[in-house]
Amino acid sequence: MQARNLLTTAMRHHQTGQLGNAEQGYRAVLAIEPRNVDALHLLGVVAHQRGHNDAALDLIGRAIGQNGRVAAFHHNLGNVLGQLGRQADAVAAYRQAIRLQPEHVEAHASLAGLLVQQGEAQEALAAIDRALALRPLDAGKHVNRGNILHALGRSDAAIAAYRRAIELEPALAAAHNNLGLALIAREEVEAALPCYRRAITLKPDYVEAYVHLGNALQDLGQSGDAAAAYRQALVLQPDRADARLALAMTAIPIMPATPEAAAGTPHAFAAALDALATHPQGLSAAAGRSQPFYLAYRPVDVTADLCRYGDLVATPQPVPDREARTGRLRLLIVSAHVRDHPVWRVNLQGLLTHLDRSRFDVAVFHTGARTDEHTAWAAANVDTFVGGERNVAAWRAKIVEYRPDIILYPEVGMDPVTGALASQRLAAVQAAGWGHPITTGLPTIDLFFSGEALEGPDADRHYRERLVRLPRTGVSIEWTAEGGEPWQGPERAADVVRFALCQQPIKFDPADDALLTRIAKGSGACEFWLVMPNRQQWAGKQLVARLRDRFAEAGLDPDRYIKVASWMTSRRFNGFLDAMDVYLDCPAFSGFTTALQAVQRGLPIVTLEGRFLRQRMAAGLLRDIGMLDGITETPDAYVERAVAWANHARDTAGWSRSRDLLRDAASRAMGDPEPMLRLQDALIAAAG
Structure with a gap:
């Protein structure tokens, strides 16, 4: 009876967020009944909530060892395993919870969230739909469904899901924020602004919404307002590395109005790098989210600044050991543009056409959400093809699993995921192509492939990487512009x-x-x-x-x-x-x-x-x-x-x-x- 009363009191503390009192209560129960499975399980949940996941894993595992038939135990075990990066084990735990209790809504929803992180968005959609079938008026689950549809590139359906969530719960800030992200995916940047602002009104400490607002304002060329949004995010969370990195990029105007503003951009960016260097912690984890893409549009030598940027965001890692191979080299090509896109037409299609498969085992990891017939062609013409939207950690895990000898990025600087991956050392040899025609500045990229016809005599000094001048323009072009339709322009006046x-x-x-x-x-x-x-x-x-x-x-x-x-x-x-x-x-x-x-x-x-x-x-x-x-x-x-x-x-x-x-x-x-x-x-x- 004493243990039961102590457990009830501890659970009450837990429900009201008093984690310290709850922990003391659960430990008091275990002092009386060391094998009390509820106390073991809930003490593990407290440990997980406090970020002590190793302890949580031990405690919840002990509870399951005594009673493995409780779905909630397996669900919370999955939460812990996911935090520890053991995603396959977490998926197995969620599936076990569902087997034990098919109507466990949160297990279906958690499974969906993890599957979408792993790039299994279609399966994730089925899981969240099962959760919503059980709880159709749960606004948060509609937000989750929108997130999965967004990952599938189905922006219209994602927008409908977020709007349904808002209809059910108008004050749900996440629904407004994520609606903004879906509108951005549909390139409706101006329409996204009121979504972010509404999210901030509903939740004034919503750091994510401030960052997204800043990103949208920056994309609209409103650098000053973007900087203000990032600064507010940093007021709320001073260690927010992605906001600090994005704030630095506001020093690079997309469309400078005057020659003086354009000429002053490199100096402004250098000063922004000085500010970043005073607090570099966490920048490597934010790599790729904000890149100095627009710096390339200033016609001066910015190599030194790009190298400084590269040093700030690169993850210091040893070069992986090269495996002794008697067969083909494992070549991994990573790009978000394996579709009808200039990088595909010029830099990538010819490469995949002419690679010697007797020398290379070729893998393509398509990190972008958009696909078309070119994506399908690539998938059918390489040894390994992986697509589907994933986060950076999931892509890194896929790369580690493939164990490439060489990674080639046709471009670095245009896509956040490839920018983040390129800043890490994931293969003994890493190279970039001229899809973005400027040095990456990254210490993790060894080679830069360009063309003899494209480079001047002093070009080597413009690259951190070793410049490799390939014949001609450095590419093999397979793409021919399709036929034309008559332009319906105005009549031309004589001699114009x-x-x-x-x-x-x-x-x-x-x-x-x-x-x-x-x-x-x-x-x-x-x-x-x-x-x-x-x-x-x-x-x-x-x-x-x-x-x-x-x-x-x-x-x-x-x-x-x-x-x-x-x-x-x-x-x-x-x-x-x-x-x-x-x-x-x-x-x-x-x-x-x-x-x-x-x-x-x-x-x-x-x-x-x-x-x-x-x-x-x-x-x-x-x-x-x-x-x-x-x-x-x-x-x-x-x-x-x-x-x-x-x-x-x-x-x-x-x-x-x-x-x-x-x-x-x-x-x-x-x-x-x-x-x-x-x-x-x-x-x-x-x-x-």
Whole structure:
């Protein structure tokens, strides 16, 4: 009777959150009845709640040893095992709880949460649906269902689940926060802002919502407001490493308004790194969540700053021992872009096509949520393919399980998961490709694969990695732009020359705006056609406004010169290129995929070849196909070439013949396996 009374009192303390009193009570029970399974189990739960998971595992395990038929024991054991990183054992524990009690709602829900972390989102959806069948009015379970649908890339269904949760429980802050995340996945960034703000109103100490609000504001180019959101997150949780890292990235404006703001960005980022360095704890755990992606768009040497960033976020780990192998090397390719995407079209598809399977066991880990027929092709043409959205820890576990000799990242810097994985040492040899054309800055990446046609003579100093210059552009291109549909643009006035400015707005550096006004003044009747982006449309609007101001300041009528086309499908974009006369490449950050489309449509390119890989992409492509006339080396030459070609374009027949020659030359960019064969040799040599 005494033990029972003590247990009842301890449970009452436990239910009201008085963990210290509850622990004392459970221990008092065990002092009287050492084998009391309820006291053992609940003392284990208290240990788990306090973060003492090893002790919790022992206590709950002892309870199960005495009575293994209680579903709650196995459910809580699963919670502990999950915290200890023993996910397979945790899944087994949840399944045992369900076998013992098929209507155990929380076991179904916990199983669903763990399965989605492991990338088994479809099975997780079935588990959460079973939980909701048992408890259909549980708003929290609808949030969980939304999370799983979000992981499956089913944004519309996820949004419906979150809205159902809000309908059931309007004050559930997590539902509003996660609704914002689902809207972000659908690229409705502005619509996400009120969701995060509502979550914060409901739960003023909601650190996650402040971080997500900051991320959305940063994506909208509102760096000052983003910084304020991150700072508030840090007021609430000073050790929040991802907020500190994100705050540092607000020093890099996505669309600087003036040449001075653009030129000052590297200095501002260097100061932000100084601040990070004073409190580096936890940054490696936050690696990938905020990356200095936009720093690459400033046309100066930022190698030292990227290396400092790399040192702050990289996880210090020893190089894994190389296993003695008599057969094929295990090559792992990790990318979020195994789908119709520029990284796939240019950097990855040709590699998978030409890899020598007698030399390599090839695995592809697709870390992105989006899939299409290209994903299916990749899965069918490698030895091992793993897809499905997972967290970083789950992907790391998959990599460790595969035991690669070599990891190749086609790009580093564009995706949070690959950015986090690349900052860790998970194979003896780790390499990056030029999908993001700048050094990773990471001490964990050994090789950087580029192309002879893309790099200048002093390029080695721009990389932390060992630069490997592969033949030509360093890639084997298998992708050909599909046919075109006639562009439904306005009728062209007589003698008007159309210049295509069809790259992402972030590539246009304010310092280069004056080049366009000079070209306009020298070219006579002409139009500059910009294509608005599908996402970050605000950036396109800012670019148009900025250029209109520059043209007006130069005494040129913006309405006459600045023209805007909406975002369009690939086939319609090809028709747009057909309707243009001259393609003007961005001097600060050159294009490759768009330039490839242009030459395939026979559209002549004027490019200003700079010092860095990211300023030499179109020039490298033109060198590769032997069409050098569009490559210039100074701003004055860039303007002169554009003006000269505008005059030539008015000779319709002659310009048409020039376009035919360029279109024929474009075929020389296609399908050469030599760069991939040399890449294989470099990997084998590096693997020893």
